[in-house]
């Protein structure tokens with residue numbers, strides 16, 4: 001469960017948005033919508049501990065009983081998916097997954113598990129390729145899987161479908177929805193797309209500028 005209490009983004013002592021309060025249960029998605037520049041990405045950055053120093057976050061975020069503000073970013077266990085797939089360009093498809101997978105077990109076992117994950121996202125046989133040798137849709141699926149194998153406690157999705165065409169977008173939506181339900185973790189989706197929000201989210205918040 002992820003609870004947000006009076007979250008706000010502030011620039012030079014001036015709040016940019018009206019405070020938001022919401023809770024997101026495991027397996028569910030909260031969508032944040034609102035005009036460009038209102039502060040949607042900044043809210044996600046505040047949660048993940050990567051907010052630019054020019055901006056300040058206020059309010060409380062509690063993930064499974066732990067206040068995020070009390071944890072350094074690397075201990076928050078948040079998975080982040082963005083518009084541009086986050087993949088190491090010099091690593092193969094398999095290496096990208098193996099890097100993110102929990103350590104332990106034999107190399108052979110780990111490689112076998114990675115292969116199964118690749119099969120789940122239709123990338124079987126592409127283990128040895130570099131990310132640049134994948135299509136946009138394949139990269140998006142690999143970036144999603146790479147985030148999930150790290151077993152995040154919650155997912156932050158910042159316009160993750162906006163680079164995909166209509167059909168791929170539909171496929172990715174379904175994949176993300178199923179993955180969040182299966183991993184049983186809460187997620188926040190930032191989007192400009194009404195359809196994304198309607199199809200995925202159990203709750204939609206329109207951020208209001210002030």
Ligand SMILES: Nc1ncnc2c1ncn2[C@@H]1O[C@H](COP(=O)(O)OP(=O)(O)OP(=O)(O)O)[C@@H](O)[C@H]1O
Nearest residue numbers: 011016035036037038039040041042043052054055
């Ligand atoms: N480094 C910075 N210094 C000062 N202001 C910044 C900085 N980065 C972002 N901002 C401002 O913070 C506000 C919120 O930006 P943010 O990217 O969170 O908006 P957004 O709602 O995600 O926009 P979009 O929908 O266009 O992606 C904007 O007004 C932006 O100009």
